[in-house]
Amino acid sequence: MQPPRGMHDLLPEVFKVHKFITETALVIGQHYGFQPMSTPLVESMDVFCRSLGDVSDIVSKEMYELIQKGSERLVIRPEGTAGIARSVISNGLTQSLPLKFISYGPMFRYERPQKGRTRQFHQISVELFGFPGSLGDLEVITMAYDFLRALGLEKRVTLELNTLGDKESRDAYRTALVDYFTGYKDKLSEDSLIRLEKNPLRILDSKDEGDRAIITGAPLLKDHLNETSRKLFDEVKEGLDTLGIPYKLNPHLVRGLDYYCHVAFEFTTDELGAQSAVLAGGRYDGLMALLGGPEIPGVGWACGLERLALMIDAPEESNGNIALIIGDEDSRLKGLQIAHSLRNGGFTIEPILGSNLGKQLKKADKSGAQYALIMGSEEMARGEVTVKNLKEGSQQSVAFEQITPYFQKESS
Ligand code: ATP
Ligand code: MG
Numbered sequence: 001m002q003p004p005r006g007m008h009d010l011l012p013e014v015f016k017v018h019k020f021i022t023e024t025a026l027v028i029g030q031h032y033g034f035q036p037m038s039t040p041l042v043e044s045m046d047v048f049c050r051s052l053g054d055v056s057d058i059v060s061k062e063m064y065e066l067i068q069k070g071s072e073r074l075v076i077r078p079e080g081t082a083g084i085a086r087s088v089i090s091n092g093l094t095q096s097l098p099l100k101f102i103s104y105g106p107m108f109r110y111e112r113p114q115k116g117r118t119r120q121f122h123q124i125s126v127e128l129f130g131f132p133g134s135l136g137d138l139e140v141i142t143m144a145y146d147f148l149r150a151l152g153l154e155k156r157v158t159l160e161l162n163t164l165g166d167k168e169s170r171d172a173y174r175t176a177l178v179d180y181f182t183g184y185k186d187k188l189s190e191d192s193l194i195r196l197e198k199n200p201l202r203i204l205d206s207k208d209e210g211d212r213a214i215i216t217g218a219p220l221l222k223d224h225l226n227e228t229s230r231k232l233f234d235e236v237k238e239g240l241d242t243l244g245i246p247y248k249l250n251p252h253l254v255r256g257l258d259y260y261c262h263v264a265f266e267f268t269t270d271e272l273g274a275q276s277a278v279l280a281g282g283r284y285d286g287l288m289a290l291l292g293g294p295e296i297p298g299v300g301w302a303c304g305l306e307r308l309a310l311m312i313d314a315p316e317e318s319n320g321n322i323a324l325i326i327g328d329e330d331s332r333l334k335g336l337q338i339a340h341s342l343r344n345g346g347f348t349i350e351p352i353l354g355s356n357l358g359k360q361l362k363k364a365d366k367s368g369a370q371y372a373l374i375m376g377s378e379e380m381a382r383g384e385v386t387v388k389n390l391k392e393g394s395q396q397s398v399a400f401e402q403i404t405p406y407f408q409k410e411s412s
Contacts, residue, residue, distance in 0.1 A: 006111075006119030016314040018122060018305050021151060022104050025124045025303075028147045029102035032139060034126055037101045039083040042066065045073040051082040051259055051290050055198040062109040076108040080125045080302060081284065082291070088129060089293040097130025097296065104305075116275030116307045125302035126281075129288070132297040134235035137263045137283060138243070140299050141236070144279055145245050147303075148267060151312055157267040157278060159246065161237070162253035164201075164261050164282070165221055165229035173224040174200055184214045204254045207274075220251040229262065236263050255280065259287040263299070272307055279303035322349040322407070323364030323390075325357065327376020335375035338385060338403055342373075345404045347411075349373065365390050371410075373403075 003009060010018060026036060045065065052059045064076040077083055084101060093099055104124040113119060126143060128136050141159070148154055164170060177200040181188060188196065189208040196203065204215055225233070240247055247265075255264045264282035272278075281301025288296040322342065326335040339349045352367070354360035357374070364372045374386040385403060388395040398406045 004119070006113035008118060008120070014309060016317075017309040017312065020314040021305055021308050021312075022124060024150045025104070025147050026102065028143060028150055029126065031146070032100070032143045034100045034102035034128075034143070036103065037084070037087075038103050038105055039077075039080070039087045041077055041106065042074050043077055043083050043086065045075045047082050047086045047291065048075060048078060050292075051085070051287055052079075053199065055195060055202065057111075058109065062111050064108050064110060078109045079107055080105070080123055081127060081287065081298075081300060084125075084127050085129075085287050085291055085293070085298065088296075089288070089291060094288070094294050094296060098136075099127070099129040101127045103127075114275065116272045116304070116310060118306055122305040123302045124305065125300060127298060127300035129296050129298045131299065132285075134232055134239060134263075136297065136299045137232075137236045138239040140281060140301055141240065141263075141265055142243060142245065144265075144267065144281070144301050144303070148279065151308065153269075153278075153308070153311060156271065156311065157269050158248055159240075160250040160253050160266045160268055161240075161247045162250050162264045163221070163225065163229060163233040163236075164254060164264050165225050166261060169221065169225045169229045170201065170261070172226075173219070173221045176219040176224060177201065177203070180218050181214070187214060201254055204252050215252060218252075222251055232262055255282045259284040259290060261285050265301070267303075269307075269311065272310060275307060277304075278307045278311070321367070321369040321371075322347060323360075323367060323369035323372045324349050324351045325354075325360045325364060325372050325374045326351065327357065327374065327379070330377060331375045331380045334380060334400070335373075338373065338375065338400065341404055342407060345408065347404075347407055361388070361390075371407075 048063065049059055054060060058078045063078050066074045066076065068074060080103060084103065088094060088099060106120050106122050108120050110119060111117060126140055128140055145159065148157055178196065181196050181200060181203060187210060189206065189211050192203045192206050192208065192211050203211060206212065253264050253266060260282045262283040266277045267279040268276040269278055270276065279301055283299040285297040287298055288294060324335055324339050326332050342349050352360045352364045354363055361372055370391055372388040372390055374388060379385050384397040384399050386395055387398050
């Protein structure tokens, strides 16, 4: 039996890294006032069709649809932002702005599995609703930077920055792009020909090699920005300069989804081959309205845990482990009782199986435990337990009721 193609079990080694990354994000998020939340893994298909648009890669080819009774078309979520925006509307939260959310969990996309690209993958995402202007942009970008720095990655990633401008700027740009790409109609990939009709900006995001060559010469959005868009972008750059967050302008950076405007950014790495984006985000002022809600500005990002997990290890957990060695049947219950009170005191203690003391001690040592707590008939008779320090080889007797204070003193 194998898991479905492109989906992976998170065995403890990897799970530990995911946990470390997620906990780090939650702590940094808290410094910025982001509240943790989550939405169902399954949403109405409409949530994604309306927000991402029919020509997006996600909607056109990557969504998993559920086969179910009843007429509602349900899909397993391919990304998080649309569901969270839906949730803001469903829960009537549009009157309590600003809203700042951090969430994490699995996403599902039917795409070709490769290193750093899986069909079930995990994202942490941050959404900020009701913050127009550059302050919101700076909050989420700075938080992303602090988060990556807390993971020790700030030197191994590059913040790439662009602006998609407002609607007026993008309309002007779109015309210029259509003119340009129409001249290459016979060379563009099939996907990009469709994009040329429906959403030419998307061509800039194409991963097709032939397309990439043509894109190099394409007109740039920065030459079509109106005053408002330019000013907003200048403020973001000025803010990053002031905060000492390094970035690189990338005029070809566009977000793959329809609802983005103004600032777009990616933290990329050259350590993961083609899957270079570890964290990506931008402003999505139009999203709420697309889902039937009021016009509410939004900005946020999502990062892929699988990609980050390829770049870091979880920190060593301090090993204060205690191995419980039970000598015989009669001392079993007392041993369990002591273990229970130690656990309630915050210690990690695990029973070691084995047929005799020598073998059990060997196993305890191998398990990485620092202490062995030996509980046999002699100990029962004395009302004391034997504590062996496995690293130093020393041992001593400790009265039953002194066990927890003993370990508290040892670990202080
Ligand atoms: P890509 O261009 O690599 O396909 P994307 O634009 O589709 O990425 P987003 O929708 O912006 O990605 O998702 C944000 C982040 O989630 C990405 O930067 C990446 O780290 C991660 N991610 C996206 N798709 C996958 C996947 N299939 N497997 C693993 N991680 C992914
Ligand atoms: Mg993709």
